[in-house]
Amino acid sequence: MKSVILLLLTLLCFASVAQEKTADDFSLPDLEGNNFRLSENIGEGPVLINFWATWCIPCKAEMKKLKLIYKKYKDQGLKILSITIDDPKTVSRVRGFVKKNRYPFTILLDTNSEVFQLYQGTYPPLSILIDNNGKIVYRHVGYRKGDEKKLEKYILSLLESKPDVEERR
Amino acid sequence: MNIQRIIGLAQSIIVLLLCTTALYSQGLVIGNGVEVTGNSSLEFATADTSESRFLESWTDLFLSKNDFRLGVRLGVHEPPAFFSNQDTTSGIEHLFGEYRKGSFYLRAGNFYSLLGRGLVLRSFENRTLRWDNNLRGAKAEINHRYADLEILAGEPRKARLGPDEQARKTPAEGIRLPWMYGGELKLKPSNKLSAGGIFLHTESQPQSDNASNRSAAFLEVNLPQGGFYGEYATTDLNDGKGLYLSANLFLGELSLLGEYRNYENIGFEEGLLNNPPTVFQEHLFTLLNRQQLIQNPNDERGFLIEAGYPLSEYSVLTSSYSRTENKSGFLIYEDIFAQYEHDDFLGGEWVWATGRQEDLLGRYLNWVTSASYDFGNYKSLKLTYEHQHAKFPETATFSTRQHYDQLLTMEVGLASGLGISFLGEHSTDQFADLKSLNDDLTSKKKHHYWIGGQIDATFAGERFQTTLFAGQRRKGKVCIGGVCVVKPELEGLELIFTARL
Known part of the structure; x- marks a missing residue:
């Protein structure tokens, strides 16, 4: 029981800690076999990393909304890195899945969930929004209808603050 | 201490x-x-x-x-x-x-690794399945424009304990199996073509005193019109060999997938340390998922064909057929599945799915309907109804029998980060409630019900996530990628609490 109380205390302390953290760099192959490195894509606008899988029902619902958000803000610099954690059993289905659902964003393959774990993911979907300085400004696990509105607010605030960030640089 | x-x-x-x-x-x-x-x-x-x-x-x-x-x-x-x-x-x-600099990565301690598509080695964690077969040792990776290299050495953790090990005091980091050493070299002459080789040596196993060598070769082709992946693996233990092939073809909007596998004695003697592709449809709905096949990498062969087609901007049709046999040609698992997804003019999302599964026990016919609507201000409603009709042939103990199961799930979004859901299941399976069985192995009850409710909430800037379930939940198999766990029946409370920095 003592260890459980300590654990709960740990959890309470987590809540009081600020959230800003530098996004860990990674390199993953895309659907065409090219290696994609995160650090080479930071600084040109907000970057949204979205972890998903073909077997994840809420992921599909969320990606439908992300498609709309991406179409709306891509010209203002928004990038979406859609990282599938499909394992060797289902990774063959990813290309067809992307094709039939007409996803327009960059799809990356994290076949053994190593980048997912680097970002402390346990269950998909997991969304991480990164600003121009490479800092994580928003993190969201799971998806329920309406969650995309909150995400859109964060994206908008980053797009609006973009000139300031560039000035500071 | x-x-x-x-x-x-x-x-x-x-x-x-x-x-x-x-x-x-x-x-x-x-x-x-x-x-x-x-x-x-x-x-x-x-x-x-x-x-x-x-x-x-x-x-x-x-x-x-x-x-x-x-x-x-x-x-x-x-x-x-x-x-x-x-x-x-x-x-x-x-x-x-761990140390990560440019294209170089080094990690010492506990780590995971996937070689090829997992015919030789796959160590991974999945908390839903309570699966963790991490290695304790070291691995290094170098990623170059024209080649990727990974080398590793480590002691794998036994993810599922044997009966004699379950009641024994085990260390927190689990029981370790003998060391293994190996790696993968992947050559990428162009972004359309890659090929490589895998080698893995495992030291003598405690039960059999057998050391083994495993190797594999693979080829991958990526083209705009489709792709191909092939891997052939062998092991010197029991003359094991495994072949996995997959091909994608895109014809306009139509996407086709074909997969084939033939696995013979490629499993490890102790601990499930490889996890080759299953080559059957991974079902997302509860009742369909309960009948999924548990993979056997020592004696399975089969194929899958899948087609997907977006009928419009608002609707997608998917269908698949898969069949698995053992080397004697005996049918182990067959699955026919079709799903239609449609977004209506009110913004509602509908899914209709139907499937027929057959395994060594019986046949299962399934029907699923799901609809979800968004009412603005984070308010939403999602209803899912699943129906399964199961039929079992005559055995030495029982005559032909059949039953049906139905599951209704209602999810209600109330506010940002707050939702409730209700779950109700009904079954006419005489074995659904083992506690109520008579001596003649028939149930006193003809109808069985499980009813539960769940609250999901996130707060403190989404750093806290809570899920509280109360009520009854039926015992059932949960499978992800051929690895399954049986969740026992629950009548009580279940709390999941997550906090993040």
């Missing part, structure tokens, strides 16, 4: 460290540019039967500076979920240090 006290002390240090970080630093950066991150997850259930009571927690803490990162995981399993007969454990489960 016993293990409980060590755990308590370690957690006190983490509490102090995190509170200090929160009070005296800006963000998460502590002295000398060291960043602290972490997460803690607690899962707890109190129920009417001891097999469904558990208390588990995983607390990860990471310290990073420049290109270095240190990680530690403290775990408590008193007892572990779904394995109530297993001994309780608590302590340090993972400990690692």
Whole structure:
């Protein structure tokens, strides 16, 4: 029981800690076999990393909304890195899945969930929004209808603050 | 000092460290540019039967500076979920240090690895399945424009314990199997073509005293009109061999997938350390998922064909057929599946799915309907109805029998980060409630019901996530990629609590 109380205390302390953290760099192959490195894509606008899988029902619902958000803000610099954690059993289905659902964003393959774990993911979907300085400004696990509105607010605030960030640089 | 006290002390240090970080630093950066991150997850259930009571927690803490990162995981399993007969454990489960600079990566301590598509080696973690077969040792990776190299050496953790090991006191980081050494070299002459080889040596196993060598060769082609992947693996133990092929073809909007596998004696003698592709449809709905095949890498062959087509911007049609046999040609599993997804003019999302599954026990016909609507201001409603009709042939004990199961799920979004859901299941299966069986193995009850409710909430800037389930939930198999776990029946409360830095 003592260890459980300590654990709960740990959890309470987590809540009081600020959230800003530098996004860990990674390199993953895309659907065409090219290696994609995160650090080479930071600084040109907000970057949204979205972890998903073909077997994840809420992921599909969320990606439908992300498609709309991406179409709306891509010209203002928004990038979406859609990282599938499909394992060797289902990774063959990813290309067809992307094709039939007409996803327009960059799809990356994290076949053994190593980048997912680097970002402390346990269950998909997991969304991480990164600003121009490479800092994580928003993190969201799971998806329920309406969650995309909150995400859109964060994206908008980053797009609006973009000139300031560039000035500071 | 016993293990409980060590755990308590370690957690006190983490509490102090995190509170200090929160009070005296800006963000998460502590002295000398060291960043602290972490997460803690607690899962707890109190129920009417001891097999469904558990208390588990995983607390990860990471310290990073420049290109270095240190990680530690403290775990408590008193007892572990779904394995109530297993001994309780608590302590340090993972400990690692890693260095990442450009295209070079080095990690020492606990790590995971996937070679090829997993015919030779796949170590991974899946918390839903309570699966963790991490390796303890070291691995290095170099990624170059024209080649990728990974080398590793480590002792794998046994993810599922044998009956004689379950009641034994085991260390927190699990029982370790003998060392294995190996790696993968992948050549990429162009972004359309890659090929490579895999080698893995495992030291003598404690049960059989057998050492083994495993090797594989693979080829991958990526073209705009489709792709191909092929891998052939062999092991010198029991003359094992495995072949996996997959091909994608895109004809306009139509996408086609074909997969083939033939696995013969490629499983490990102890511990499931490889996890080759299953080549059957991975079902997303509860009742369909309950009948999925548990993979046997020692004697399986089969194929899958799948077609997907977007009928319009608002609708997608998917269908598949898969068949698995053993080497004698005996049918083990067959699956026919079709799904139609449609977004209506009110913004509602509809899914209709139907499937027929056949395994060694019987045949299952399935029907699923799901609809979800968004009412604005984070208010939403989703209803899912699943129906399954099962039919079993005559056996020495029973005459032909059949039953049906139906499951209704209602999810209601109330506000940002707050939702409730209700779950109700009905079954006419005479074996659905083992407690109510008569001596002649027939149930006293013709109808069985399970009803439960769940609250999901996130707060404190989404750093806290809580799921509280109350009520009854039926026992059932949950499968992901051919690896399954049987979740026991629950009648009580289940709490999942996650916090993140």
